[in-house]
Amino acid sequence: SKSKGQRVPPPVVHYHLNNLTTSVNPVENRETVLILSPLARFYPGYWENLLKLSYPHDLISLGFIIPKTREGNAATSALQAAVAKTQSGPESKRFASVTIIRQDFEPPISSQNEAERHKLENQKDRRAAMARARNSLLFTTLGPTTAWVLWLDADIIETPPTLLQDLASHDKPIIVPNCYQRYINLDTKKADIRPYDYNSWQDSAIAQQLGQKMGNDEILVEGYADIATYRTLMAHIADGSAGRDQAMVIPLDGVGGTALLVKAEVHRDGAMFPPFPFYHLIETEGFAKMAKRLGWSAWGLPNYFVYHYNE
């Protein structure tokens, strides 16, 4: 019976949020990390990269949210197979826990090819749906012992193995690396890199003025030539040279979510991903703005790269 000690979870758990540190030495201080990935497709490269992270895996919990679609079912099976293999393999590679959430609403666009996804008119609905997915995942998995949250899209297939330590070492509430993509340059016929994510930027007076003229429900999306915002895009100020300063850090007003490290207390304070226009911003860009309203700051590493899958 329950009174014979089989009742789970324990009757009282007492947590001191003020004893939770988020420091420049997270490994030494045994700080727990929650890696959250919205996932529509499973890329083996994503999982292999995750396994290579040198942050102690027993301090890492994983959370996924996967749409309730046929493609989502396939992704779930593939993810579960990968999880099962890892969690029964060498102990040092196993993660502390893995939570898979199936989404309870329909994604607004069924086609998932890159061109269709990026059409301007599709952006608002698509990003609102992504924001809701991120919120569901966040509200459901963040626990009292989580110190850091790493948002990592499921199509980020290459990061430095020291990603977590490197990002944490800057001791910022919110910090984002530069998300690039490998490709074959048709001019040089050589392997090259190009910017992928345009959501990390510094605001401009022009964008602010555009915002003031817009209706309350309109959004200002970055990365479309037909709306010149003159924001400073982190994607464009990267130094690609071998000797570049990877630790160079700049303040940001908008952030992308392909890879994004957030101190858990920023989220606990209430910072989420607005699915509605918030100061004309939505999803991860709106998140940065909301965090600012809560008194936190966002930062970027223009010369520190992570790589997005190339379809």
Place this chain on the structure above:
Amino acid sequence: SKSKGQRVPPPVVHYHLNNLTTSVNPVENRETVLILSPLARFYPGYWENLLKLSYPHDLISLGFIIPKTREGNAATSALQAAVAKTQSGPESKRFASVTIIRQDFEPPISSQNEAERHKLENQKDRRAAMARARNSLLFTTLGPTTAWVLWLDADIIETPPTLLQDLASHDKPIIVPNCYQRYINLDTKKADIRPYDYNSWQDSAIAQQLGQKMGNDEILVEGYADIATYRTLMAHIADGSAGRDQAMVIPLDGVGGTALLVKAEVHRDGAMFPPFPFYHLIETEGFAKMAKRLGWSAWGLPNYFVYHYNE
């Protein structure tokens, strides 16, 4: 060793949010409820009332956030003693789990007497701090299996034992009873009741116009004679007669948080308690507005009473 099956929690936990129901028959459907209480003082009447709730206790988890102050330490000890007694008492009274979170920031006003708390100039800071406390509690305790969240202030000392079933039976995303207070009427020298919480209201054209004229960072607080909003306050439209229709339900634009039932999916979607002015609203009133921006609606039960402690 860990490989001998002692690793907790389990390697993969898979949740289907779409299988989580929030229905008019929550008991029958075994729907789990998370009762969340920000708590600065421990009132025995609050705990006794909680124990009387007829909703199956094994479906109820409790979460508390308590400030890191001397008064908070005393409240924590008193709460822990009450929890220990209940969780080792009759099984039918025990709750599924209890989580106590200690707040990691300072409350802005140390004095907690009612007059001081309610001074208009103190309201913005105080309610911003309350909003942050509610968010910390919510983000930290909401789990993948939570169907409903009941916000219940720690000084609500009397509710019908069927509170959860009654509120859920209306099948609304957000629903709030009328928060009153018992007192001795000095005119009649008899026990009487009077309104306590003025945060549940229907908007007015005048309040909307006031909002439009205000600066972005100003808030419009309810319940102060010097700002006439002409909102319809639920506190004032109650029928106190014995034969009243307790099931009468009205749409609301702002809600109070002394007792407040929310479908967990509303929170998961991103609805939190804005500590910053959101459409000139803050905390629970801002929450109702944010939920609306997310497509949900808020409702009130003018003739269904819960009672606030009288200092």
